[in-house]
Amino acid sequence: MTKIVAKAPSGKQAPLGPAVGGAFPGIRALPGAGRIGDRVFRTLTAGSGALVLVTMVAIGSYLVVAAWPALHANSGNLFTTQVWRPQADPPVFGIAAIAFGTVVSSLIAVVIGVPVAVGVALGVSQYLPRRWASVLGGLIDLLAAVPSLVFGMWGLYYLIPHTRGFQQWLSTYLGWIPIFRNRTATLTGQYGQSLLMAGIVLAIMIIPIVASICREVFARTPGPTIDAALALGATRWEVIRSAVLPFGRSGIASAAMLGLGRALGETIAVALVLSSGFTINWHLTELGGDTVASTIVLKFGEAGSSPVAIAALMLAGLCLFAVTLVVNATARLIVARKVATP
Numbered sequence: 041m042t043k044i045v046a047k048a049p050s051g052k053q054a055p056l057g058p059a060v061g062g063a064f065p066g067i068r069a070l071p072g073a074g075r076i077g078d079r080v081f082r083t084l085t086a087g088s089g090a091l092v093l094v095t096m097v098a099i100g101s102y103l104v105v106a107a108w109p110a111l112h113a114n115s116g117n118l119f120t121t122q123v124w125r126p127q128a129d130p131p132v133f134g135i136a137a138i139a140f141g142t143v144v145s146s147l148i149a150v151v152i153g154v155p156v157a158v159g160v161a162l163g164v165s166q167y168l169p170r171r172w173a174s175v176l177g178g179l180i181d182l183l184a185a186v187p188s189l190v191f192g193m194w195g196l197y198y199l200i201p202h203t204r205g206f207q208q209w210l211s212t213y214l215g216w217i218p219i220f221r222n223r224t225a226t227l228t229g230q231y232g233q234s235l236l237m238a239g240i241v242l243a244i245m246i247i248p249i250v251a252s253i254c255r256e257v258f259a260r261t262p263g264p265t266i267d268a269a270l271a272l273g274a275t276r277w278e279v280i281r282s283a284v285l286p287f288g289r290s291g292i293a294s295a296a297m298l299g300l301g302r303a304l305g306e307t308i309a310v311a312l313v314l315s316s317g318f319t320i321n322w323h324l325t326e327l328g329g330d331t332v333a334s335t336i337v338l339k340f341g342e343a344g345s346s347p348v349a350i351a352a353l354m355l356a357g358l359c360l361f362a363v364t365l366v367v368n369a370t371a372r373l374i375v376a377r378k379v380a381t382p
Contacts, residue, residue, distance in 0.1 A: 053346055103358040110351035124318050124335065126343070126352035133352050135332065137318045141235060142360070145310065146303035148239025152297045153246045155316035159194060160247070161254035166280055184248035192312030195241040200313065207231040207325045218255045222325045233315040236324040241309050246299035253298065257291030258284050274329040290374050301364050307333040332360040
């Protein structure tokens with residue numbers, strides 16, 4: 041094996057030893073690597089990371105302390121009760137219904153939004169000319185700057201009125217599938233503020249972040265791999281299928297998880313397009329539905345005079361905080377596993 045050598049100060053050849061700190065074994069630290077600027081930068085970056093961890097611990101600790109009175113005062117089961125009456129005597133509430141609505145609406149958003157975002161990212165990075173790709177990529181990124189209130193108002197005043205026919209079609213022709221059956225519309229004729237509509241609004245809101253991450257991942261596909269596939273006579277789609285998508289698989293997964301985290305915590309937009317019901321309803325086109333975030337924003341105003349009600353909302357926030365941490369940690373693990381895989 042050829043040994044890497046470096047010029048010693050005397051002009052002789054000397055083998056490179058282990059790096060300082062063990063970061064790159066076999067490579068000697070460059071002269072001046074221990075300069076004061078490097079040490080200051082290393083300290084600042086380590087301090088920034090520690091500050092983030094301390095902030096997360098502080099938030100979690102505050103939520104636990106603030107939510108503790110609700111755990112003692114609650115007369116119902118936190119995980120199975122489907123009502124929210126923390127101001128009653130005795131207080132009774134649970135997160136079953138709001139957790140169900142949060143998970144279902146977010147999953148709908150991921151199922152609809154992620155394929156669209158991946159298609160946009162592939163079009164921008166692989167198909168469109170550079171100038172058009174820059175324009176389309178910029179327009180997609182602009183969606184991230186639109187306030188969630190605007191999405192909520194658009195969903196309430198435009199999307200819902202213009203999709204009642206679509207929801208009725210789903211219930212009429214696909215009603216044999218339980219999730220599309222609308223049991224109340226045959227009596228009331230009402231279609232609108234449902235979990236399906238909330239999921240569609242959330243899907244539009246997560247497209248920018250998912251598309252941005254996927255676009256960056258696809259753009260870093262090794263050029264020689266693409267050139268080799270083209271040299272073998274592969275079509276553009278075959279190149280994408282055999283080279284681009286396998287390379288970006290972990291990036292797509294992590295982008296989807298980050299989009300899921302974004303959907304889980306959305307507040308105003310969901311509060312506007314859902315009608316509160318506090319029941320677990322598997323029929324996606326029926327009226328009613330709640331999420332943790334929308335419940336917090338809708339119930340906060342009326343909870344000001346009740347310490348237990350405030351503590352109950354803190355408890356709901358703690359549950360959402362924990363779920364979001366799990367989702368983002370999962371995305372991080374997916375990325376780390378890909379990096380560690382040779």
